[in-house]
């Protein structure tokens with residue numbers, strides 16, 4: 001294979017396919033997306049599917065809200081049913097510090113048009129009946145949030161991108177980036193060479209290696225996270241919100257007739273291993289005992305592991321490298337990238353085309369760490 005492309009996108013997860021669709025739909029010809037496995041095979045297919053605008057950082061609120069709008073019109077616009085459940089996100093808060101932080105977040109979200117609100121523990125239990133209110137001080141709820149099917153989003157974007165002329169190469173690994181001075185001239189892959197002057201890195205947890213091919217530092221570290229799925233839960237309300245105990249990080253939402261649940265594991269160390277193990281179960285059971293004892297009676301019927309793609313401040317890296325012409329990147333979403341896929345695709349399209357994006361993304365550039373300007377996000381799960 002010897003190809004010539006205007007743009008080569010590395011990675012076929014939500015970011016790569018969203019960027020491909022946005023570029024191809026804007027009329028950019030010869031867009032080539034390269035994925036070494038199947039589409040969505042990286043973190044995207046392992047995500048819990050949560051979509052929300054309830055963040056502390058204005059950029060994340062705006063990226064989340066913009067994406068929620070796009071998920072809402074995905075069927076008409078991209079032509080794929082993504083199983084969107086607009087059931088809301090419910091954060092359960094048990095310390096005065098959490099309450100103060102979420103109240104500030106709600107105020108900021110409201111100024112940006114997000115209809116989140118603080119609610120009482122009693123109201124939280126009415127929305128999410130499997131929880132106990134013992135020790136709860138308050139909750140924050142946003143009815144526009146929810147969850148949808150990550151693989152459907154990727155396949156929707158990929159099919160629509162192809163329909164607009166983009167080319168998608170699966171089972172093809174990018175192995176190098178050729179440069180002439182500071183100008184990209186080609187990408188080498190396991191299937192041959194692609195002549196191009198533009199690379200967009202959307203390689204998720206593996207982005208550090210892709211950046212290094214062009215001499216660009218992308219500080220992304222992989223961290224395994226696990227998910228469990230339960231047997232059907234009798235009487236589960238179809239409107240059950242994505243429920244998060246902020247103290248323990250235990251979260252759950254409806255998944256078919258059962259539940260999907262997850263939690264962070266402080267014993268996990270950075271690495272690319274995506275095998276499942278049961279070492280997290282005692283801590284998960286402890287969190288359930290504390291916040292949702294009804295979950296302890298449910299049989300686990302399945303589960304999986306995937307990688308968070310963490311940066312030092314747990315916020316995304318989006319921008320264009322100043323040292324190489326033209327290397328763009330959208331990575332390091334630190335566990336909240338699925339929900340930003342649509343908006344980031346739009347932003348990267350505009351960065352590529354030299355248009356002004358709908359928000360100033362420059363504070364998320366990878367250069368912020370060297371400039372000692374981190375961008376921490378407080379509402380992390």
Ligand SMILES: Cc1cc2nc3c(=O)[nH]c(=O)nc-3n(C[C@H](O)[C@H](O)[C@H](O)COP(=O)(O)OP(=O)(O)OC[C@H]3O[C@@H](n4cnc5c(N)ncnc54)[C@H](O)[C@@H]3O)c2cc1C
Pocket residue numbers: 010011012013014015016034035036037038039040041042043044045046047048049050051172173174175202203204205206207210225226227262305306307308309330331332333334335336337338339340
């Ligand atoms: C358990 C879990 C739960 C999560 N829950 C949520 C959630 O509820 N909401 C949310 O917003 N986010 C969630 N996330 C995070 C979310 O999955 C990621 O932020 C998002 O999927 C990142 O998408 P991506 O396209 O950047 O990366 P990926 O989906 O990982 O795609 C990158 C792709 O690049 C490919 N690739 C890498 N190197 C190369 C190469 N050299 N050549 C070719 N291809 C290459 C990989 O094979 C991969 O397919 C969760 C993650 C996990 C693990």
